[in-house]
Amino acid sequence: MKRSFYLGCAVLAAAAAVRFPFLPIRPMHTDEAVHAVKLGHRLETGLYEYEPLEYHGPTLYYFTWLGARLAGIRTLNGLTEGLLRGITVLAGLGGILTVWLMVPYIGKRAALFASVLLAFSPAFVYYSGYFIHEIWLVLFLGCFLGGLCRYWDRPCLGWAVWTGLSAGLMLATKETAVLSFAAAALAFLVLWGRPVGKWAFSHAAAALAAFLFVWLLFFSSFGTHGRGLADSLQSFWLYPAHAASKTSHFHPWWYYLDLLTWTEFFEPPVWNEDVIAALALLGTGIVWADRRKGTENHAALFLVLFWVLLTVFYSAIPYKTPWNVLCILYGMTLPAGLAADRFLEWASGPGQRRFAAAVLLIFGLFSPVVQSLFLMTKYATSSSNPYVYGHTSPDIFSMLQTVQQIAEDSGEGQRLYIQIFAENDDYWPWPWYLRSFSSVGYFREVAPSMPAAPLILADARMEPEILKYLYETPPPGQRHMYLPLFDAPVYLRPSLEWRGYIRKDLLDLMQADSLTLEKERAR
Numbered sequence: 001m002k003r004s005f006y007l008g009c010a011v012l013a014a015a016a017a018v019r020f021p022f023l024p025i026r027p028m029h030t031d032e033a034v035h036a037v038k039l040g041h042r043l044e045t046g047l048y049e050y051e052p053l054e055y056h057g058p059t060l061y062y063f064t065w066l067g068a069r070l071a072g073i074r075t076l077n078g079l080t081e082g083l084l085r086g087i088t089v090l091a092g093l094g095g096i097l098t099v100w101l102m103v104p105y106i107g108k109r110a111a112l113f114a115s116v117l118l119a120f121s122p123a124f125v126y127y128s129g130y131f132i133h134e135i136w137l138v139l140f141l142g143c144f145l146g147g148l149c150r151y152w153d154r155p156c157l158g159w160a161v162w163t164g165l166s167a168g169l170m171l172a173t174k175e176t177a178v179l180s181f182a183a184a185a186l187a188f189l190v191l192w193g194r195p196v197g198k199w200a201f202s203h204a205a206a207a208l209a210a211f212l213f214v215w216l217l218f219f220s221s222f223g224t225h226g227r228g229l230a231d232s233l234q235s236f237w238l239y240p241a242h243a244a245s246k247t248s249h250f251h252p253w254w255y256y257l258d259l260l261t262w263t264e265f266f267e268p269p270v271w272n273e274d275v276i277a278a279l280a281l282l283g284t285g286i287v288w289a290d291r292r293k294g295t296e297n298h299a300a301l302f303l304v305l306f307w308v309l310l311t312v313f314y315s316a317i318p319y320k321t322p323w324n325v326l327c328i329l330y331g332m333t334l335p336a337g338l339a340a341d342r343f344l345e346w347a348s349g350p351g352q353r354r355f356a357a358a359v360l361l362i363f364g365l366f367s368p369v370v371q372s373l374f375l376m377t378k379y380a381t382s383s384s385n386p387y388v389y390g391h392t393s394p395d396i397f398s399m400l401q402t403v404q405q406i407a408e409d410s411g412e413g414q415r416l417y418i419q420i421f422a423e424n425d426d427y428w429p430w431p432w433y434l435r436s437f438s439s440v441g442y443f444r445e446v447a448p449s450m451p452a453a454p455l456i457l458a459d460a461r462m463e464p465e466i467l468k469y470l471y472e473t474p475p476p477g478q479r480h481m482y483l484p485l486f487d488a489p490v491y492l493r494p495s496l497e498w499r500g501y502i503r504k505d506l507l508d509l510m511q512a513d514s515l516t517l518e519k520e521r522a523r
Contacts, residue, residue: 008097008112008115011116012093014120015092015120016093018120019089019125020089023081023082025377026392027391027396027429028131028392029392030392030428030429031130032084032131032429033429033433035084037076037432038055038061039064039065039068042061043069043075044074044075048061048062050221051231052238053238056174056175057174057219058172059172063091068087071083085129085131089129091128091136092127092139094139095138095330096119097115098143098146099118100115101145101150102114102149104149104153106297106303107338109341110337110338112337113340113341114333114336117279117340120365120369120372121333121368121372122273123273123387124138125375126376127387133173134174134323135326136173137170137177138327140170140173141177141180144166144167145184145303147163148184148302149302150162153299157202163207163210164209165210165213165214167181167207168214169214171211171232172215172218175236175239176327179310180310182309183305183306184306187306187309191298191301215229219232246319249319249320249321250318250320254315255315256315256320256328259325259386260274260325261274271371271385271387272371275363275367276332276336279343280332280339282339283335283336284335286342287304287338288301303331307328307335310328322389343356343359344356375387390493391493391494392493393493399498403434403455406455406502406506407437414437418434418437419440419452419457420442422444423459423461423462425442426459427442427459430457445465446469452469452480452482454503456500457485457500458500459492466499481504483501483502483504483507484499485499485501485502486499486500
């Protein structure tokens with residue numbers, strides 16, 4: 001027991017080491033920025049209202065709100081990328097721990113292997129640093145699966161309540177939880193008739209009560225927004241229709257399988273989850289072979305059926321984003337750990353054991369760690385990173401630095417009036433990066449009657465409208481000259497170029513002040 005405990009702690013420490021140091025490196029994704037601003041509103045006003053068409057469930061906001069409060073943060077300005085992503089990393093580490101709930105069914109060594117695969121999986125490492133819902137969903141999914149297996153083995157009130165709470169938290173995290181529920185239910189039906197411990201109606205009632213308690217608590221915003229309960233039910237038919245309208249996110253059925261087995265050997269670098277995929281298939285074969293031999297492991301068979309069915313369900317839906325693969329990947333790591341354990345058992349002599357251990361270390365530990373480190377640093381926003389999906393360009397850092405320098409030099413500081421123009425409100429994550437500025441206007445179109453700000457940032461596609469707004473709309477005598485803000489092309493996201501415009505009198509004032517300051521320093 002002590003050895004398993006120390007090895008588990010070592011895995012967690014190593015998992016933290018490849019996550020925490022690199023959190024501020026990449027810019028905030030649009031989704032992260034939206035969630036961060038909503039969290040800031042929750043901190044400042046104390047209000048949160050679930051919206052059935054956007055932003056997913058409330059757990060991300062409430063658990064991160066709690067972490068922010070414990071850190072003494074009360075406003076949007078006080079939030080940082082490190083804090084938001086750091087709390088998500090803690091949820092990811094918790095997800096690794098849930099593997100140990102399966103020890104009675106796959107064994108300690110298999111659980112250790114599964115936790116290592118999960119700790120250093122490139123996809124899990126990369127998305128553990130994303131302030132989005134998926135890692136939290138995986139955490140609660142692990143608790144849910146563990147609770148189901150434990151209850152199936154030895155029915156008791158405690159595991160029934162645990163399973164109900166976990167299911168409630170899954171639903172309160174993201175609407176796609178219903179896919180996991182469907183996969184678990186269908187897997188159970190396939191295994192109907194297998195030996196099950198004596199269960200009680202009171203246990204089922206307690207599990208349902210725990211589920212409803214979580215649902216009532218979170219979707220009603222802890223009793224302050226009763227409409228959220230109706231909205232949560234409404235989301236079951238609104239959300240699929242809404243997703244169906246987002247055709248830009250439609251991908252073929254094999255999208256997730258291709259993502260897991262990224263084998264572009266002729267276009268280095270190569271990213272993949274091949275070791276988990278291969279071991280999961282091997283583990284699935286082992287479980288079914290055991291069944292044919294009459295040594296059936298019911299819980300292991302359930303876990304195998306679960307990941308296969310979940311993969312089918314996710315693959316059948318046209319709407320796909322890469323972070324959705326995490327639930328599938330979590331399910332795969334459990335039979336993968338079992339396969340790695342058997343792989344070592346099959347090695348009969350010292351030489352074979354050393355060879356088997358070397359293969360597992362290279363492909364199950366060393367390769368994923370190296371990939372993860374590259375994905376978190378050099379390739380954090382690169383198009384060659386398969387997990388990058390419409391990510392914000394690092395150019396936003398240089399744009400922000402320019403804006404901040406202008407604000408400081410102008411003497412206005414964070415009171416400087418800035419206008420942001422973008423079609424279809426596609427200006428995120430600017431509201432996150434300009435959160436400390438008190439006078440920022442965000443517009444999807446140009447209104448001729450609106451006075452122009454001394455500093456303008458805009459989608460390059462709107463430049464004709466911007467130029468007309470600046471030079472043709474104002475009456476003679478009220479027109480100002482504007483100059484380009486950036487010396488070279490800059491992008492908010494890949495293929496989405498942005499432009500900046502600064503009023504010439506402001507620039508002249510800044511340059512004059514700068515020249516005066518230099519002269520004073522020279523004295």
